[in-house]
Amino acid sequence: MLQSAVKSSPAPAIGIQLEGVTKSFGRKDAPIVALERIDLQIGDGEFVAIVGPSGCGKSTMMRLIARLSAPSTGAISVFGDTSSAPPHDMGIVFQGHVLLPWRTILDNVLFPADMTGRRRGDLRSRALELLESVGLKDFANAYPHELSGGMKQRAAIARALLLQPKLLLMDEPFGALDALTREQMRIDLEALWLTHRMTVVFITHSIDEAVLLADRVIVMTPRPGRVEQTLTVDLPRPRGLAARRETEFLEKSERITDIFLSRGVLQRH
Numbered sequence: 588m589l590q591s592a593v594k595s596s597p598a599p600a601i602g603i604q605l606e607g608v609t610k611s612f613g614r615k616d617a618p619i620v621a622l623e624r625i626d627l628q629i630g631d632g633e634f635v636a637i638v639g640p641s642g643c644g645k646s647t648m649m650r651l652i653a654r655l656s657a658p659s660t661g662a663i664s665v666f667g668d669t670s671s672a673p674p675h676d677m678g679i680v681f682q683g684h685v686l687l688p689w690r691t692i693l694d695n696v697l698f699p700a701d702m703t704g705r706r707r708g709d710l711r712s713r714a715l716e717l718l719e720s721v722g723l724k725d726f727a728n729a730y731p732h733e734l735s736g737g738m739k740q741r742a743a744i745a746r747a748l749l750l751q752p753k754l755l756l757m758d759e760p761f762g763a764l765d766a767l768t769r770e771q772m773r774i775d776l777e778a779l780w781l782t783h784r785m786t787v788v789f790i791t792h793s794i795d796e797a798v799l800l801a802d803r804v805i806v807m808t809p810r811p812g813r814v815e816q817t818l819t820v821d822l823p824r825p826r827g828l829a830a831r832r833e834t835e836f837l838e839k840s841e842r843i844t845d846i847f848l849s850r851g852v853l854q855r856h
């Protein structure tokens with residue numbers, strides 16, 4: 588028999604997979620179900636945003652992926668690794684920058700080298716390059732208290748990228764920043780991602796931020812935390828300030844708003 592001349596393109600490699608994942612806290616007879624029956628696949632190199640109201644289980648999901656916590660039921664695989672050990676090629680950025688106040692910014696960025704017993708000398712030039720790429724070249728020898736909130740968060744992102752992680756987990760990284768800084772950080776994060784192409788899981792309360800950043804937005808609803816819908820965002824990159832005026836942005840933001848309205852997470856008036 589003749590082989591078909593048309594070959595289908597290979598499916599994108601799976602980065603992260605959650606199958607039937609449930610996470611409960613508290614007593615067995617009165618559990619708090621933070622996440623219920625989560626089935627999710629995130630592609631290798633994909634930028635995914637998780638958006639949802641307070642308490643829907645976003646941070647719990649991130650902690651499960653980071654292996655900082657174990658699921659009550661279900662299976663998790665991170666780049667094919669199903670063990671319960673935290674993935675070694677992972678960077679995490681939290682809402683609070685968590686820089687060490689007694690270290691300079693350069694030494695803070697080099698912290699993961701110290702933590703993993705790598706030679707600092709080998710990573711110093713990468714740390715300086717990263718500081719340059721986040722606009723902090725002139726602050727390498729400054730201390731955290733000399734930087735603004737946005738600058739500290741930039742340093743935290745540089746630190747998370749030091750060891751060239753395949754996976755970057757970001758839990759409300761811009762949540763404490765003012766609106767203007769936040770918009771610029773969003774644009775700069777996309778530029779970093781376009782350069783490094785790591786897999787990103789970005790948690791946010793902001794519908795706009797999710798749609799403007801992600802290839803796919805995972806919409807979660809609470810009690811118990813579930814994936815309500817997954818939306819693909821087809822905005823061309825880079826998505827600068829003008830992306831807010833694109834029909835695709837307006838449509839996807841509206842669809843997410845409608846989901847939250849229908850679930851009582853938002854009220855029209």
Ligand SMILES: Nc1ncnc2c1ncn2[C@@H]1O[C@H](COP(=O)(O)OP(=O)(O)OP(=O)(O)O)[C@@H](O)[C@H]1O
Pocket residue numbers: 612613619620621639640641642643644645646647648812
């Ligand atoms: N260690 C814990 N012990 C008990 N309950 C917990 C624990 N961690 C989370 N929960 C509960 O699980 C649910 C989900 O919490 P989680 O922090 O994941 O939500 P979230 O969507 O990240 O919220 P937020 O946006 O406010 O940070 C909440 O009801 C919370 O009270």
